[in-house]
Amino acid sequence: MTEIRHIVFDIGKVLIHYDPDLPFSRLIPDETERKRFFETICTSEWNIEQDRGRGWEEAEALLIAEFPEHEENIRNFRHHWHEMVPHAYDDSVEFMEALIDKGHDVTLLTNWAKDTFVEARGRFPFLDRPRGITVSGEIGMIKPDRGIYDHHAATFGLEPAATVFIDDSQKNVDGARAAGWQAVLFQNAKTLEEDLERFGISR
Structure with a gap:
């Protein structure tokens, strides 16, 4: 070697x-609803594209266009990011x-x-x-x-x-x-x- x-x-x-549940356990208290949010809306696949260089404004707009009723929590992902890395x-x-x-x-x-x-x-x-x-x-x-x-x-x-x-x-x-x-x-x-x-x- x-x-x-x-x-x-x-x-x-x-x-x-790193744990997105830290803020979202407060923002979406229902565990089933929170799990669904991460599995279908702010998914790992969506988040990794910000790691690849996509800006948050574009990332949020894509999801809000598809899930307008979840706009607040889509924006909360970035807004409360600091809580995810305590x-x-x-x-x-x-x-x-x-x-x-x-x-x-x-x-x-x-x-x-x-x-x-x-x-x-x-x-x-x-x-x-x-x-x-x-x-x-x-x-x-x-x-x-x-x-x-x-x-x-x-x-x-x-x-x-x-x-x-x-x-x-x-x-x-x-x-x-x-x-x-x-x-x-x-x-x-x-x-x-x-x-x-x-x-x-x-x-």
């Missing part, structure tokens, strides 16, 4: 908590910063809308600790598409075989492997530390 020289972290659900995972952040402090090359690769990432960066200063970040909404590509991994590697001078990627989504892990990277599925900070030790990486 090639020696790992580059470590790439995902952000959402790896370093920062805190960082302190143990994951501490581990990442310890790797940086030890001299490991750490970068970030995230599916994230351009404008909400600006907000997140202001709220979570540790996002500026790694050497650099690829934000999907800024470049118009998303994981697990091959192009975003190749773009990140080219931008930061990473050798794919010498790169390990950490993500909470199996399809994104598989995408990294298809691009020639090593990759691990994130479960928690303790398991991650054990997984990286198998690659010869420690804090």
Whole structure:
């Protein structure tokens, strides 16, 4: 196995908590109705297009044209977005910063809308600790598409075989492997530390 020289972290659900239910459990208290709202209106497929670079005004207009009776809650998705990311995972952040402090090359690769990432960066200063970040909404590509991994590697001078990627989504892990990277599925900070030790990486 090639020696790992580059470590790439995902952000959402790896370093920062994300849960749309946090505001919507208040906005749509009925669990069945809330589940239907996320499955048929503000779906994951709709939201990922903002991660690909679509603006919120266009995204909201598309849904409001189809579901005018849900206009308020469609707009609430962006309006209450800050509540969906309430805190960082302190143990994951501490581990990442310890790797940086030890001299490991750490970068970030995230599916994230351009404008909400600006907000997140202001709220979570540790996002500026790694050497650099690829934000999907800024470049118009998303994981697990091959192009975003190749773009990140080219931008930061990473050798794919010498790169390990950490993500909470199996399809994104598989995408990294298809691009020639090593990759691990994130479960928690303790398991991650054990997984990286198998690659010869420690804090």
